[in-house]
Amino acid sequence: MLQELVSPASLGLALTAALLLMIWRAFFTRVSSIPGPLIARFSDLWYAYRIFRGEFEKDNIELHRKYGPVVRYGPKRFSIDEPEAANLIYGLGSRLTKSSWYQTWTSPSPQAWNLFSDQDAKRHSSNRRQYQNTYSMSSLVHYEPYVDECADLLCQRLSEMGARNSLAWSQPVNMGHWLQCYAFDVIGLITYSKRIGFLDHGEDVGDVMRNLGDHLAYASVVGVYPWLHPILFRLRNWLAGSRGTGRQYIINFTQERMATHQAEPKAEPVSEQAGTRAGVAQQQKPETMDFLSRFLQKHSENPSTFTPYHVLMGCVSNMVAGSDTTSISLSAILYHVLRNPNVLNRLRDEVDQNCPQNKTASPHISFAQSQAMPYLQAVIKEALRVHPATGLPLERVVPEGGLTIAEVFFPQGSIVGINSWVAHSNRTIFGDDADIFNPERWLCGDTERLSTMNRHWMPFGLGSRNCIGRHISMLEMCKLVPRLIRDFEFQLCDEREWQIRNHWFVKPGNLRMLVRPRVAQG
Known part of the structure; x- marks a missing residue:
């Protein structure tokens, strides 16, 4: 038989x-008329290969400029570049759920979830409500001293790189790496009240950066074929040994940090311990609890709804999403400002006017001060427009009954999505100069145009599934960028376009520049 x-x-x-x-x-x-690469009609291999190449943000823009507002990039995968599509796909009340691509961003278990990858809309909504207050801007501004501590140490490291002559240019510095060290240590302080130590050593502490990069490369490609995930996830971790690799390694590292935190709950704040050791001015610990303490308190108050798994996933999410995204955005801001001298001069004038150097006062720039600098805010917003941290379509599944988008009917089960790189390059929304870094577009004074641009500005996603940690990222950027511009001079080592690689996060490779302290003004 x-x-x-x-x-x-x-x-x-x-x-x-x-x-x-x-x-x-x-x-x-019904969707066979939608144009796109020929092989993408038959197989998702075209998409998987393009992700593997690491340039899909460019591929996606080129597809739309060649074929129009609706293009295919797989047999059932469709990218949309139409102004009204965002609200239909991601807006409040949308019934579209995340696609199976997100499955590789968590462990292959029916019980496993995290806020980013969860395809269960009801469970996600319930869990997000439990975390929401912890990540609100009103809560995060209490962590400003933590951000200041890491900014102090980063600035000290940059000053030390030209220590033989305080006004001499440094040797070439990989600023992308140092900005990731800064972002990682900020998230360590906010999560555990203790820096992880990246800024102290200037290196990849515990191999965390490498494993995070491995996780991104794996999950972004294998997500195209998620049925492989249960097999490959276990095989890769078995081959790697007891500590695992990729996401599992990050989970294990997080559990170790949590154990240390709980074993020493009344330890002296690191801002007084390591700060003195590193030569950084001591600061008063903010009167607030770190994230882990808040999570543990919520678990103690309601252990049945905020479980130990909720505590772990909150910390893991901070580790996975709280460093690369912010460091990428900081790198993009610095890179584009330095490539545009007029922007640099105008930004520096604004910072000098509002937050001048003063050797007798604190060097810190408060979040409130940053909000009073409109050109700074325009620069940050524009940098995140031309270089959003994520570079693949935010895929959603069309529900029962189908959906019409951009005058095209998509049957149930179709996967539709918008790539922030595509949306941000739309000339109808952002103007004929959409390909150009131009902060002035956010200061145009045209209320209707600004409203349109704001609705389609999506570096942190859109709708109910937008990034819950976006306020942490903005807090770090708004405080560090003006300080770097005020206190240092930078010079790009290579005037050519920088090299970036897209494995979900669109990360610069080697952002090399010369650095030196800036002569105090006045």
Whole structure:
């Protein structure tokens, strides 16, 4: 019987049927008229390969400029570049859920979830409400001394790089790396009241950066074929040994940090311990609890709804999403400002006027001060427009009954999405100069145009699934950028376009520049 089932004739019939089904789906369904690469009609291999190449943000923009507002990048995958699509796909009340691509961003277990990857809309909504207050801006401004501590140490490190002559240019510095060290240590302080130590050592502490990069490369590609995830996830971790690799390594590292935190709950704040050791001015600990303490308190108050798994996932999410995204954005701000001297001069004038150097006062720039500098805010906003941290479509699944978007009907089960890089390059929304870094567009004074641009500005996503940690990132950027511009001079080592690689996070490779302290003004 088994021999009959696997006979050459049976295999040939099955292959023929599969081929005919593939051809029918490619050319004779309701979405067959949607243009795109020929191979993408038949297989997701085109998309997987393009992600592997690490340039899909460019590929995606080129697809739309070649084919129009609706393009395919897989048999059932469609990218949308139409102004009204964002609200239909991501707006409040939308019934579209996240696609199976997100499954690789968590452990392959039916019980496993995190806020980013959860495809269960009801569970996500319930869990997000439990975390929401912890991540609100009103809560985070109490962590400003933590951000200041890391900014102090970063500035000290930059000053030390030209220590033989305080006004001499440093040797080439990989600022992308140092900005990631800064972002990682800020998230360590906010989460555990203790820096992880990246700024202290200037290196990848505990191999965390490497494993985070490995996780991003794995999850972004394998997500195209999520049925492989249970197999590859276990195989990779078995081969890596007891500490695991990629996401599992980050989980294990987080658990170690949590254990240390709980073993020493009344330890002296690191701002007084390591700050003195590193030569950084001591600061008063803010009168607030770190994230882990807040999570543990919520668990103690309601252990059945805020479980130990909630505590762990909150900390893991901070580790995974709280460093790369902010460091990428900081790198983009600095890179584009330095490539535009007029922008640099205007920004520096604004900072000098509002927060001048003063050797007898604190060097820190408060979040409130940053909000009173409109050109600074325009620069940050524009940098995140031309270089959002994520660079793949935010995929959603069309629900029962189908959905019409941009005058195209998508049947149930179709995957539709908008890539922030595509949305931000739309000339109808952002103007004919959408490809150019131009902060002035946010200061145009045209209320209607500003409203339109703001609705389609999506570096942190849109709707109910936007990034819950966006306020942490903005707090770090708004405080550090003006301080770097005020206190240092930078010079790019290479005037050519920088090299970036897109594995979900669109990360610069080696942002090399010369650095030196700036002569005090006045």
